[in-house]
């Protein structure tokens with residue numbers, strides 16, 4: 001993530017709504033892909049400095065679940081990120097609005113990263129071009145009135161489903177421990193699921209894909225059932241970035257895609273803060289990985305210094321590096337970045 005500043009000079013976050021220094025509202029201006037300071041009020045918001053007339057994203061105005069503004073004359077009332085949300089949980093419950101807000105924040109960061117790579121919101125899936133969209137759903141654990149007993153996070157031809165419970169820290173950590181995972185975040189879910197969305201578009205070099213990840217046509221349901229019944233294969237650590245990645249080649253792909261986005265975002269942040277030397281866009285993968293290997297240890301050490309769990313509890317083995325290199329090359333081939 002780049003660094004952003006309020007007009008007063010105070011540094012602000014990508015997720016900020018208010019400057020802590022001058023108390024003016026700040027916003028993510030989607031047209032300019034940057035954070036801006038707002039002047040005015042109600043229907044007459046202006047970008048401080050440029051004087052550009054803007055309007056709040058409808059979901060910021062109504063529910064405060066978004067921090068974006070749009071050009072005043074934009075025909076849409078919602079920002080590009082909010083427009084991708086297709087289904088919402090019962091908003092009569094305050095808890096769901098808080099969960100929704102956390103899901104939207106993760107989604108905006110996801111989309112910021114995808115835009116950085118020039119990855120589109122439309123991609124081929126199952127014989128036609130689909131547009132990415134999101135369903136944020138409850139199941140009977142939080143709402144006995146809904147049909148679904150359990151909603152699992154997943155992807156189906158461009159529709160990404162996220163159980164809103166994933167936005168509850170206690171529930172997510174409980175699920176993480178139950179699943180013997182070392183990392184479970186809303187952003188991680190979204191980066192993983194969007195990897196499925198881009199599978200057809202990015203894996204045109206299928207022979208290499210099969211050599212590295214295995215055959216994506218392997219019966220999926222049976223493989224997943226076996227994973228949930230028997231756990232990961234012994235020794236998965238040598239060839240997979242996570243235990244779950246060993247469940248099926250398609251899951252391995254999605255996990256590696258997510259990790260590639262984790263690496264890209266974290267390295268951009270580190271460079272923006274001069275923790276690392278600038279990394280030119282055409283840097284080859286081996287160099288990127290060497291920087292990442294070193295920097296991820298720094299990240300973990302920083303966390304340990306604060307008494308926290310490792311920020312990046314993963315090991316990139318040579319086999320995993322080959323898979324990440326495939327992701328890197330696939331994105332470069334399709335987007336030229």
Ligand SMILES: [Zn+2]
Nearest residue numbers: 006008019022
């Ligand atoms: Zn300020």
Ligand SMILES: [Zn+2]
Nearest residue numbers: 057066079082
């Ligand atoms: Zn919005």
Ligand SMILES: [Zn+2]
Nearest residue numbers: 192196251254
């Ligand atoms: Zn998956």
